Amino acid sequence: MLTPKARGPLSAALLDALHGTERPSWDDLAPADEDDLQLSLWTLYELSFRGFDDVDPALEWDPHLLDLRRRLERPLEARWRERAADVEVGEPFADGLMQLIEDDDGPSLAAVVQRDATREQVLELLRWRSVYHLKEADPTSFTLPRLPVRAQAALAALQYDEYGGGDPARLHRHLFALGMSDAGLRPDEGAYVDDAPAIVLEQNNALSMFGLHRRLRGASLGHLAAFEATSSLPSRKMASGIRRVGLPDSLAAYYDEHVEADAVHEQLAVRLICGTLVEDEPETRTDVVVGAFTCLDLENRFAEWALERWAA
Amino acid sequence: MTGAEDQAEGPRARPDVVLCPGGPMLVFGDLVVEDAAGEQHRTHRPVSAVCRCGKSASAPWCDGTHKALPAKLRP
Numbered sequence: 001m002l003t004p005k006a007r008g009p010l011s012a013a014l015l016d017a018l019h020g021t022e023r024p025s026w027d028d029l030a031p032a033d034e035d036d037l038q039l040s041l042w043t044l045y046e047l048s049f050r051g052f053d054d055v056d057p058a059l060e061w062d063p064h065l066l067d068l069r070r071r072l073e074r075p076l077e078a079r080w081r082e083r084a085a086d087v088e089v090g091e092p093f094a095d096g097l098m099q100l101i102e103d104d105d106g107p108s109l110a111a112v113v114q115r116d117a118t119r120e121q122v123l124e125l126l127r128w129r130s131v132y133h134l135k136e137a138d139p140t141s142f143t144l145p146r147l148p149v150r151a152q153a154a155l156a157a158l159q160y161d162e163y164g165g166g167d168p169a170r171l172h173r174h175l176f177a178l179g180m181s182d183a184g185l186r187p188d189e190g191a192y193v194d195d196a197p198a199i200v201l202e203q204n205n206a207l208s209m210f211g212l213h214r215r216l217r218g219a220s221l222g223h224l225a226a227f228e229a230t231s232s233l234p235s236r237k238m239a240s241g242i243r244r245v246g247l248p249d250s251l252a253a254y255y256d257e258h259v260e261a262d263a264v265h266e267q268l269a270v271r272l273i274c275g276t277l278v279e280d281e282p283e284t285r286t287d288v289v290v291g292a293f294t295c296l297d298l299e300n301r302f303a304e305w306a307l308e309r310w311a312a
Numbered sequence: 313m314t315g316a317e318d319q320a321e322g323p324r325a326r327p328d329v330v331l332c333p334g335g336p337m338l339v340f341g342d343l344v345v346e347d348a349a350g351e352q353h354r355t356h357r358p359v360s361a362v363c364r365c366g367k368s369a370s371a372p373w374c375d376g377t378h379k380a381l382p383a384k385l386r387p
Contacts, residue, residue, distance in 0.1 A: 095333060102379060149323045157340075161357050232376030236369070263374040264361040267332045 001190035003052045004043060008036025014043060017065065018055045026068050038201035041072045042193070045208035048142075049135060050189060073209055077216075080206065084293040093285065094275030097222070097292060101229045101270075106300030107307055110234035113241035121310055122245050126185060127192040128200045128306070132207070133176040133254075134189045137162035139211035143220040148280040151221070154272035158224075158265050172257070179251030199305050203298045210291055218284030221277055222291025225269040230296070231262035334386040336361035336374035347372045 003019075006012035010031045016022035031037035046052065047060040059065055090096035113122055137159055144155055164170030177187035186192070193201075210220035239255035274292075278285045330338040339345075339360050345353045353372050361374035364387035368375045378386050 098334075150326075153326065157358050161359065165358060232374075233379065236375065259375050260361075260370055260373050261357065263336065263370075263376045264338065264357065264359050266376070267330075267335060267338055267361060268359060271332060272326075272330070 001046075001050070001052055001188060001193075002054050004039060004190070004193045006036075007039045008032030010036045011040045011043065014040050014065075014068065018043070018052070018059060020056065023064065026071060031072070034198040034202075037072060037076075038198040038205060039193075041069065041076070041205045042201045042208075044069045044072070045205060045212070046190070048208070048212060049138060076202075076205065077209065080294045080297075081290055083297055084290045087289055087293045089289050092275075093278045093288075094271045097225060097274055097288065098229065098270050100289070100292060101226050101296065104230070104296045104300070106296065107303040108234060108237070109303045109306055110237035110241070112307065112310075114237035114244070115241070117241060117245070117310070119245040119247065122241060122247060123183065123185065125306065126180065126183070126251070127195055128197070128302075130176070130180060130185070130192050131190070131196050131200055132204055134173055134180075134187070134191075136173040136176065138173075139207040140220055140224050142211040143217050146214045146217045147277065150276035150280060151273050154268050154276065155221070155224075158228075158268045158273070161261060161265070172254075172261075175250075175254045175257060179248065179254045182248035182250045197302075197305060199298065199302045203302060206294050206298060216287060216291075218277065218281075218287030219291030219294070221269070221274050221284075222288035222293075223295040224291075225266070225274045225288070226292040226295035228262050228269045229266035230299070232259050232266065235259045235262065331364075331387075332361075334383070335378050336364050336387075338362075345372050 003015055004011075006015055008031060010029050013022065013024040013029050017024055031040060043052075044065060047055065047057075047065070051057055051060070087100065089100050109125060113125065117125070140155070141159055144152060144159065147155060160166070162172050164172065164174070168174060181187040207220075207223060210216045210223050235255040235258035239252040239259070242252040242255065243249070274288050278288060326340065328340055332338060339355065339362060340358070341355070343355055345355070345360075345362060347353065363371050363374045363378075365378040365381060365385070367377045367381065369377065
């Protein structure tokens, strides 16, 4: 993929640095707005995934760029922690975590897709979702070598399923790419980043930040638990809505797969991954809650944003 | 290191079947489930969730429907 379009002075300066044309001083630059901030951080994180065709791969570990990444991460992490500050989870922890997720009553985009959304709106949602679905499961893989044995074994089982049980034809991000292609959308990673609103980039940045920092392994797994446990029932609605507006069956099949897969994954993630992690490393408890709440909170904010846009 | 204690003792082997409170039964590995009608279903993922609430539209596999049930109707 190629680097995205700048959205303000900071992302413009960052792109200059990535293309090797400038070495800006970050002291003189601040993000102009949420778009400029989230896009800059998203771009920095992508260096640790499959990178950009127009950027030197060595820049992944460039201290000057890591300095900027840290400057952007700190206030964002503080924001997410503050929003989650009053969240309480009862004991036993796994039951309390499942309850927290079930009690979330934010707006459901999947319900709108099932019943009311136009074909154009469904396609728009797929373009926004593609920023994550085309790298599905990847951020959480960074957490795997940082875990005690029980959580590690369970996460390996979950990720193995995400990665198609070793069969590329069943790999989840590949299933999504096939569906995108059949729907006449671009299946290549990052194709629609320029269309993604700041809130979608923030969702992706949460996954990447939690995944890339060992310190935040609890948040990474809490996020995973909330993500998986809010997927089965909405995936059935997505599949039904996709068929209703006449989009290809391969795209609906991606969501069909998630009905059943995520009914397994939510139990693995909440009980065998987060539950055992908090037993083995009690100091991760707060971060598991922060990660789970951040996932729910960002999805709710995204859904509100999208519904407002579609209502206009 | 954190977590060293359980590693030193050796973690317990995972069970083959895990009953999830209020939810499905997780089964590990490749096996065949025979449903109430006598029809056989082979698992097709490393871990599978077998419906226990009786309301799944993907029976015998769990589809998360138990979450839409009131607490007293859950397994």
